[in-house]
Amino acid sequence: MIEVTGLVKRYGAVAAVDGLTFTVQPGRVTGFLGPNGAGKSTTLRLILGLDRATAGRALIAGLPLRELARPITRVGVLLDASAVHAGRSARSHLRAIAAAGGIGDRRVDACLELAGLSAVAGRRIRGFSLGMRQRLGIAAALLGDPDVLLFDEPVNGLDAEGVQWARTLMRDLAAQGRTVFVSSHLMAEMQNTADHLVVIGRGRLLADVPIGELIATGLLELRVPEPDTGTVVGLLAEAGGDVAADQSGLVVRGLDADQAGELLRAAGVRVTHLAQRRSSLEEAYLALTGESVDYRAPRAREEARS
Numbered sequence: 001m002i003e004v005t006g007l008v009k010r011y012g013a014v015a016a017v018d019g020l021t022f023t024v025q026p027g028r029v030t031g032f033l034g035p036n037g038a039g040k041s042t043t044l045r046l047i048l049g050l051d052r053a054t055a056g057r058a059l060i061a062g063l064p065l066r067e068l069a070r071p072i073t074r075v076g077v078l079l080d081a082s083a084v085h086a087g088r089s090a091r092s093h094l095r096a097i098a099a100a101g102g103i104g105d106r107r108v109d110a111c112l113e114l115a116g117l118s119a120v121a122g123r124r125i126r127g128f129s130l131g132m133r134q135r136l137g138i139a140a141a142l143l144g145d146p147d148v149l150l151f152d153e154p155v156n157g158l159d160a161e162g163v164q165w166a167r168t169l170m171r172d173l174a175a176q177g178r179t180v181f182v183s184s185h186l187m188a189e190m191q192n193t194a195d196h197l198v199v200i201g202r203g204r205l206l207a208d209v210p211i212g213e214l215i216a217t218g219l220l221e222l223r224v225p226e227p228d229t230g231t232v233v234g235l236l237a238e239a240g241g242d243v244a245a246d247q248s249g250l251v252v253r254g255l256d257a258d259q260a261g262e263l264l265r266a267a268g269v270r271v272t273h274l275a276q277r278r279s280s281l282e283e284a285y286l287a288l289t290g291e292s293v294d295y296r297a298p299r300a301r302e303e304a305r306s
């Protein structure tokens with residue numbers, strides 16, 4: 001289990017992490033999501049004791065990481081797959097890490113096999129693709145057979161088969177009762193992999209929910225004659241709806257079909273299409289993080305303002 005309590009990290013005037021509290025439970029895959037600059041990497045670094053928190057604490061199995069005996073056997077980490085000695089072979093890279101943690105060569109070979117790297121184990125890492133480096137980083141994280149795994153963007157650079165492999169691996173690790181905490185920008189991938197989500201924006205917690213709960217929130221698709229659009233947006237917003245436009249019409253969150261239909265009928269608006277559907281994780285995520293995105297294209301910012 002990972003417990004983060006009141007965690008704060010300031011860099012000068014910037015609060016990269018601003019009072020975060022959440023728990024990552026064993027036995028499930030927990031996705032860690034947030035827009036660029038939200039504070040995900042900083043949070044992971046604080047959990048791993050690579051940075052000192054301004055306030056609060058992050059514990060693994062009840063202790064700060066530096067107080068764990070033989071941490072390699074307790075926590076496996078994939079942070080930056082490119083941070084390796086490129087002149088070494090995959091096998092000697094893993095053997096060096098294993099030796100430092102008192103782990104034997106047989107486990108190295110088992111992890112190479114698990115990561116699908118046995119055939120290239122003797123090759124220098126310099127010649128590895130990004131995907132092969134990711135696999136090697138995951139193999140390194142598994143060396144100590146740890147109960148807690150932290151993966152920062154693990155499918156970055158993996159091809160379709162690699163993505164499938166990583167997904168199955170994460171789900172298997174969770175099914176074995178381990179704590180799996182994985183950051184990603186790929187919403188569709190998280191939708192297929194995670195059971196639970198921790199979402200942050202500007203260093204603060206936005207959601208800590210089972211994934212099904214986030215995407216169960218319904219959306220309304222609505223089409224009305226073009227000249228009525230402004231009136232309709234105003235009416236729905238006044239009734240508490242969150243209205244956005246896409247190519248095919250309006251998308252409304254926070255109102256059900258009966259409410260919206262009744263409201264528009266009473267206002268004499270002719271509705272040409274009204275349908276309720278589940279939101280994708282991506283839509284739910286964008287609705288959640290919309291206010292807390294630091295970097296976005298100027299056009300999107302203008303649209304969000306209007």
Ligand SMILES: Nc1ncnc2c1ncn2[C@@H]1O[C@H](COP(=O)(O)OP(=O)(O)OP(=O)(O)O)[C@@H](O)[C@H]1O
Pocket residue numbers: 011014015016034035036037038039040041042043
């Ligand atoms: N060493 C540092 N010095 C100063 N500011 C920093 C430092 N590290 C991070 N920050 C700032 O803290 C904020 C959070 O950064 P962080 O890298 O944790 O976000 P992130 O969610 O991992 O982003 P991304 O998805 O882009 O990797 C950003 O505003 C960043 O500029």
